Amino acid sequence: MGKYKKHIFYSLYLIAFAAMVFIAYTSSKYRPESVSVLFTDFSWLGNWPKWLDLPLMPFLNEGFDKLIREYGMFFEGINNFLLGLYTQMKNFMVGLPWPLLMIGIIALCYFVSGRNTGTTIMVAFCVFFLGFLSPRYWDKCIMTTCIVVIGMLLCLIIGIPVGIMMARNKKVRNALLPVLDLMQTIPSFCYLIPGILLFGLGAVPAIFAIFVYAVPPLIRLTDLGIRLVDKEVVEAAEAFGASKKQKLWGVQLPLALPNIMQGINQCTMMSLAMVVIASMIGTRGIGDEVLLGLQQLNVGMATEAGIAIVLLAIIFDRITQSYGEKIQERTHLKKDIKL
Numbered sequence: 075m076g077k078y079k080k081h082i083f084y085s086l087y088l089i090a091f092a093a094m095v096f097i098a099y100t101s102s103k104y105r106p107e108s109v110s111v112l113f114t115d116f117s118w119l120g121n122w123p124k125w126l127d128l129p130l131m132p133f134l135n136e137g138f139d140k141l142i143r144e145y146g147m148f149f150e151g152i153n154n155f156l157l158g159l160y161t162q163m164k165n166f167m168v169g170l171p172w173p174l175l176m177i178g179i180i181a182l183c184y185f186v187s188g189r190n191t192g193t194t195i196m197v198a199f200c201v202f203f204l205g206f207l208s209p210r211y212w213d214k215c216i217m218t219t220c221i222v223v224i225g226m227l228l229c230l231i232i233g234i235p236v237g238i239m240m241a242r243n244k245k246v247r248n249a250l251l252p253v254l255d256l257m258q259t260i261p262s263f264c265y266l267i268p269g270i271l272l273f274g275l276g277a278v279p280a281i282f283a284i285f286v287y288a289v290p291p292l293i294r295l296t297d298l299g300i301r302l303v304d305k306e307v308v309e310a311a312e313a314f315g316a317s318k319k320q321k322l323w324g325v326q327l328p329l330a331l332p333n334i335m336q337g338i339n340q341c342t343m344m345s346l347a348m349v350v351i352a353s354m355i356g357t358r359g360i361g362d363e364v365l366l367g368l369q370q371l372n373v374g375m376a377t378e379a380g381i382a383i384v385l386l387a388i389i390f391d392r393i394t395q396s397y398g399e400k401i402q403e404r405t406h407l408k409k410d411i412k413l
Contacts, residue, residue: 094128095126097128097129098125098126098127098128098129099125099126101129102124102125102126102127102129104123104124104125104127105125106125138268138271141272142271142272149272149273152273152278153272153273153274153278156224156277156278156281157276157277157278159224160220160221160224160277160278160281163220163223163224164216164217164220167216167219167220168213168216172205172212176198176201176202179197179201179389180194180197180198180201182393183197183198183389183392183393183396186393186396186397186400187392187393187396187397187399187400188396188399188400188403190396193392193396196388196392197388197389197392197393200385200386200388200389200392201385201389203385204382204385204386207378207381207382207385208378208382211360211363211378211379211382214358214359214360214362214363214382215359215360215382215386217277217358217359217360218346218349218350218359218360218361218386219386220277221277221280221281221284221349221352221357221359222284222342222345222346222349222390224281225280225281225284225285225288225345225348225349226284226288226338226341226342226345228281228284228285228289229284229285229288229289229292229341229345230292230338232285232289233289233292233293233296233337233341234292234296234334236250236293236296237292237293237294237295237296237297237300237334237337238296238297238300238322240293240296240297241296241297241300241301241326242300247297250293254290254293254294257286257287257289257290258290258291262283262287262347262348262351263351263354265282265283265286265287265348266279266283266351266352266354266355268282269282269283269355270355275355275356276355276356276357276358277357277358279352279355279357280348280349280352280355280357283348283351283352284344284345284348284349284352287344287345287348288340288341288342288344288345288348289341291337291340291341291344292334292337292338292340292341293337294337295333295334295336295337295340296330296333296334296337298333299329299330299331299332299333299334299337300326300327300330302330302333303325303326303329303330304329307325307329308321308325308326311324311325331398331401332398332401335394335395335397335398335401336398338394338398339391339394339395339398342390342391342394343387343390343391346383346386346387346390349361350364350383353365360379360382360383360386361379361383363375363376363378363379363382364376364379364380364383367379
């Protein structure tokens with residue numbers, strides 16, 4: 075039966091290929107008057123023929139126009155919600171005295187890292203130097219941080235459940251893997267265009283681009299972490315009468331947390347990379363300084379802003395990475411106690 079399924083799939087691929095060639099030929103204005111010309115005049119074999127052109131661009135443009143016309147209010151509601159959330163978060167953090175905000179970040183790192191003094195000192199050094207490099211970088215880094223945090227929350231809310239679905243259902247996994255491959259292969263700049271069409275300029279299209287660009291690693295590592303849980307442990311939970319929900323929350327997710335935290339770390343780094351690129355579409359933040367330095371050929375300004383971005387990346391990386399290591403230590407400790 076498996077061989078027949080493969081033949082059916084191959085036949086479907088062949089039919090789809092023939093259909094695309096047929097659509098390209100019939101919809102092209104450069105096609106010859108008759109098909110018989112193709113067998114009498116072989117000049118079209120020298121260069122790629124103009125009639126063999128899949129009209130993908132018009133279809134995509136029409137699809138986006140239709141999507142905006144019919145669901146414009148829906149996207150407007152999403153835009154207002156995300157913009158309001160970003161504005162409130164940014165105003166709250168900018169309004170705090172900088173020593174209080176710095177102490178809060180250092181305290182968060184200290185407790186999240188399991189009271190790791192070395193990590194805390196490194197994060198404190200990086201936070202201080204964000205403002206020490208240039209006072210204007212402090213508020214801009216806060217803006218960038220708010221965008222990254224909101225984008226990360228969207229990735230967590232959608233990415234982890236999708237990863238769980240992939241791990242538990244092979245058909246869902248096989249269907250989503252090509253989509254994830256496509257999302258990771260398309261250049262990051264391409265995500266800015268649909269974001270602008272749907273949400274306009276500013277912070278919201280950057281959040282949209284962050285979600286599309288950064289969520290695939292989180293989904294993949296969540297799926298991988300759950301599938302790598304020892305089958306013997308899962309079978310032992312089943313032997314004790316655990317339901318699917320109890321196995322997921324009590325066995326699989328706790329043991330998969332190190333992998334999931336690694337996915338969150340990768341997602342955070344990719345989010346920060348995208349929010350810097352999004353400065354090209356009017357997103358305020360530390361990426362502004364890089365773009366301005368590029369436009370003015372100001373090496374000093376671009377270098378300073380680049381160092382600030384690196385410091386911000388170190389802060390995110392150390393906090394997420396140390397929390398993942400802390401969870402991994404607890405997981406290994408629980409395993410040793412059980413053994």
